[in-house]
Amino acid sequence: MPDPAAATSNLGFAILGLLARRACNGYEVAQRMRQPIGYFWTARHSQIYPELNRLDASGLVEHEVIEGAGPRPTKRYRITETGQAALAAWVVGDLEPQPVRDLEVLRLWSIWTVAPAAAVELVSRLEAAHRSVLDRYLDELAEISGDPGVRDPSNPLFASRITLEGGIRSRRTALEWCAWMRAEFAAAEQRR
Template sequence: MTSTLGFAILAVLARGDRTGYDIAAAMRRPVGYFWTAGHSQIHGELQKLRTACLVEFETAHGPGPQDKKVYRLTAAGEAALREWVTAPPRERVERDELVLKTYASWLADPETVRRLFADQLALHEARLADYEQAEASYDGPPPFGDPRFGNYATLRCGLGYERHRAEWCRWVLSQLGDGG
């Protein structure tokens, strides 16, 4: 059974052949907006995908002394990805450290909590600005069937999330008062 990370890698490869380095770069942006993985995780998962005959590679001359591996999706990999895309997502366990900290925040110094939320607000506002800049590079949503449709749809989800988190941080700050 392929892991979710494995399917993320298959989704990246469905857009074109890539080296492990290129896959890691795609996993940083745009995939990193909604799914993260380190280079070592990607490398290990590529080996599992290869063993399962979902990806294959060819070697090509690399920039250093060793050849580089250029991975591509196999027909079986594409079929597995197509099946996975429409299957309901697994139920996920919600784990939100900031919400947990908020739950226990009545125990902390209000000014320290205020600083925590001001910092979190700044972080979410910065991400929101980054996402808004990315959205401005589109001339509306690409048509379904275009690989960029997935980029745009996930970007829209990120925009909504960051707007929500920023608004929630503002609300918590308003409940804490001005600190005076």
């Protein structure tokens, strides 16, 4: 007897969020949660297949086996009503403070140990990385912007739009911060 209020992992809710938008097989879930734009969550197939089985056992998703579709019998997963309810409850549930763990900032925190020229070069590389992610987000947003669903809070495209907007804003801010850091290094050089 599956417990409908079963505690599900963050990965579980990521998968439920995907399946609430449309039914998928495990392979498609893995594709959409892969590098580099994984809708702000990433996971590998080796984590996804067992999690789908757990969600299935908990009654949060269900699957039908499609025999002729692919190279081997494919499991097409769909979210259940119990799953929809669990997802909605999680979305508006309590916020626990997330542990902060940012490799990029961790490096910068020790940047005083290297020569200023090498430091500026690192900042430039960070800048390039942020720019390329920003460009991908802008493309994604442009792709969905034509759809009127993006204005309707009960449409998944509305949520896609606001999360992409957040990604774009944060990457733009990161780029400005990088430019500011380079200016700070230049100003220090000037003072020498």
